[in-house]
Amino acid sequence: MQNLASVNPAAPINRLNRVLAQSAPRKGAPVARRETGGKVIDICFHLGAHFCANAQFQDYMAQNRKRLAGSGTQYWHPERLHDGLFAGLLNDPIKAANRAQRSVGRIQIALSQLEAAWPARLIFCAPDLLGRPSHMFAAGSLYPGARVRLSRVAAGFGGRPLRVGLSIRSYDAFWTGALASRIASGYSVPRPDRLDELCYQPRRWRHLVADIKQALPEAEVVVWSYDALAGELGQQFAGLTGAAPPSTMLLPQAAGGPVPAAIRLAEILAERGEARDSATNASGLYQPFSDEQLLKLRQDYA
Secondary structure (H helix, E strand, C coil), X not given: CCCXXXXXXXXXXXXHHHHHCCCCCCCCCCCCEEEECXXXXXXXXXXXXXXXXXXXXXXXXXXXXXXHHHCCEEEECHHHHHHHHCHHHCCCCCCCHHHHHHHHHHHHHHHHHHHHHCCCEEEEECHHHHCCHHHHHHHCCCCCCHHHHHHHHHHHHCCCCCEEEEEECCHHHHHHHHHHHHHHCCCCCCCHHHHXXXXXXXXXXXXXXXXXXXXXXXXXXXXXXXXXXXXXXXXXXXXXXXXXXXXXXXXXXXXXXCCCCHHHHHHHHHHCCCCCCCCECCCCCECCCCHHHHHHHHHHHC
């Protein structure tokens, strides 16, 4: 068996890069634009994924909302989307068909109003449109309903071209973050067979990118790795929009993410009467996967 030390979890994801070759924008290429009665608006869609420092980017955008507005950029925060515009698009794609249609209508109205006011650019963040972590655990798969959800969103944008930004990370770190967050919200520690299911489920990031391209065929898809750009908010902004952020943009204060540390997980389990030690690695971080499972997940990402 290959030694774990020889597997670099942050190695370039060459197979995914080949998938993206046709969809990635050329260096210096403008964001996709749509003429609107002599006006032009850039639409930039930060799609996630979960557990890839999305909250930090959202805080960055929200903290600088007025500065962005001064430079002609409108920002839609996830709270506005969840409670209003996209509310009908976040649940089961079949059961919520009527609510989804109403959300599509609200999106169309909101975009028409924006085009009348003419900001130069619209940026919004909505990782739950890929599907919530609970959907992934229910299906035992990586964002299984993403294509259907995004196809419904496409109707709301009425063929307007988009630039879609997607942050990804190694599968072991992604699933570990998802599991730690799930345990902290009240679920039990995963069984070994459940970990095997997550490890060997066939969907990978390249499948998600293919779903995005199929659902949003006019979109430019820009992908960056969490390992490369975590904390580099200006670079994330530039990758998403094709332009440098305003020079007056402020950085948000560092804050804890949605993934609790191993010691906190142990405390949570003890408080619930589950006096079990949460699995940890040499750095003291929560790590539920075996060496063999880690090898598989990291090889698939490499």
